[in-house]
Amino acid sequence: MSEVAGRLSVIEGASCLKAHEGGRGLLVSGVPGTKAADVVIIGGGVVGANAARLAVGLGTRVTIFDKSLRRLRYLSDIFGAAVETRYSTDAALAEALLSADMVIGAVLIPGASAPRLVSRAQLKQMKPGAVLVDVAIDQGGCFETSRPTTHQDPTYVVDGIVHYCVANMPGAVPLTSSEALNNATLPSVLALAENGMAALETDSHLAAGLNVHQGKLVHPAVIEALQHLTAAE
Secondary structure (H helix, E strand, O other), X not given: OHHHHHHHHHHHHHHHOOXXXXXXXXXXXXXXXXXXXXXXXXXXXXXXXXXXXXXXXXXXXXXXXXXXXXXXXXXXXXXXXHEEEEEOOHHHHHHHHHHOOEEEEOOOOOOOOOOOOEOHHHHOOOOOOOEEEEHHHHHOOOEOOXXXXXXXXXXXXXXXXEXXXXXXXXXXXXXXXXXXHHHHHHHHHHHXXXXXXXXXXXXXXXXXXXXXXXXEEOOHHHXXXXXXXXXXX
8 A cells, every 4th residue: 555655645746736726836747948846755665665756757856865774775776866865864854845845754653653754833944835745644644734634625734835634545546556455465364364373473574563462462563652642641
């Protein structure tokens, strides 16, 4: 689903940049003699890489931020000069936001809440009509001003910045999403059906996805997230 969400984020962000959607009235690819959109992607994982792939294909100027130099080297090898890779620091990200037309929040910590990386104060420094697409909204969102929206009412505006924060973005393209999900999960389903819990001993991905066992939470990130939620209540 991360591949689908990553690619959709650029498509939806490009649509939100249209004037009647509240955006800057910008065609992301530009045309000869005009400037293409500046797209900033926060997070270089599967979502971010797929967002970059589509953004590059549309001819935009793409910058990806990540905390992992190993991941940044990988992305640099894939995209070459078509993408600028930046190590994620508060200062570097704040600088990039000033010129961004579209910002895609693609930060994911499996089982845990997403970190808030863009504050409301920073929105006031961005271009009016710029777009934030928060793919991490299912984990709470990575922008301070994010709140879940729906496919029927997908956007809202805060301080002149369009927010697209639809939970379950792949639900917009169910044919593609269902086929992709089936392709990805069928081998694991068959392994569980044939071997039960023993399948986790030979499949590290299945083992990493175990959240509850014999009535008890066992995933550290989920335990921590729920503890924080309980404390907040």
